[in-house]
Amino acid sequence: MNSILKGIFDFVIWIFVPVVLLLVIWFLGSLHKKITIKRHKASVRSGFWAGMMLFIIVFIYQISIFLKTGFPDNNIFQGFRIWLTFASALAAFVLFLRGREIVSSTASGWLVILFTFVNSFALFHYFFVRTYNDVLLSVILGAAFGFFAHLAASPSSIHEFLNSKS
Numbered sequence: 408m409n410s411i412l413k414g415i416f417d418f419v420i421w422i423f424v425p426v427v428l429l430l431v432i433w434f435l436g437s438l439h440k441k442i443t444i445k446r447h448k449a450s451v452r453s454g455f456w457a458g459m460m461l462f463i464i465v466f467i468y469q470i471s472i473f474l475k476t477g478f479p480d481n482n483i484f485q486g487f488r489i490w491l492t493f494a495s496a497l498a499a500f501v502l503f504l505r506g507r508e509i510v511s512s513t514a515s516g517w518l519v520i521l522f523t524f525v526n527s528f529a530l531f532h533y534f535f536v537r538t539y540n541d542v543l544l545s546v547i548l549g550a551a552f553g554f555f556a557h558l559a560a561s562p563s564s565i566h567e568f569l570n571s572k573s
Contacts, residue, residue, distance in 0.1 A: 420484055424544060427551050428530040435523050450516035457516075458523025465524075466531060481537035488541055492549035499553025504561065 439452040473479075533543050 454516035454519030495549030
């Protein structure tokens with residue numbers, strides 16, 4: 408029984424969390440295909456690439472520091488913060504519930520920059536740096552729960568949000 412539970416735990420830590428981050432990055436990279444207004448499409452596409460460039464800049468800076476000081480040697484699992492998980496679940500649920508009202512179309516490019524950078528940097532930190540994995544694990548699982556809870560409560564609103572013209 409312990410080996411089954413350890414296997415599930417390892418699956419969540421090593422497979423599920425990185426896949427969630429990769430899926431968000433993939434979604435952000437393909438989001439421009441779902442937008443019909445040409446300038447918003449260009450804004451979102453440029454936002455994705457700007458977010459990737461920002462990640463590369465910070466990645467190079469971070470690696471240059473590690474070449475001088477040495478790479479950290481932390482375990483991938485460093486704990487779990489349940490309150491942070493539920494706070495990020497609530498934030499994700501509210502964001503998807505009221506995203507169209509909160510975010511204007513003109514701000515979408517900036518949000519794509521931010522989310523692309525944060526997800527790319529989180530994936531890098533989660534596997535290689537591991538300094539805040541307790542926070543990353545809690546926020547990622549909470550945000551995934553908030554997203555899926557939103558889909559369960561209102562499955563059509565995601566499609567309405569992506570297909571909105573404004």
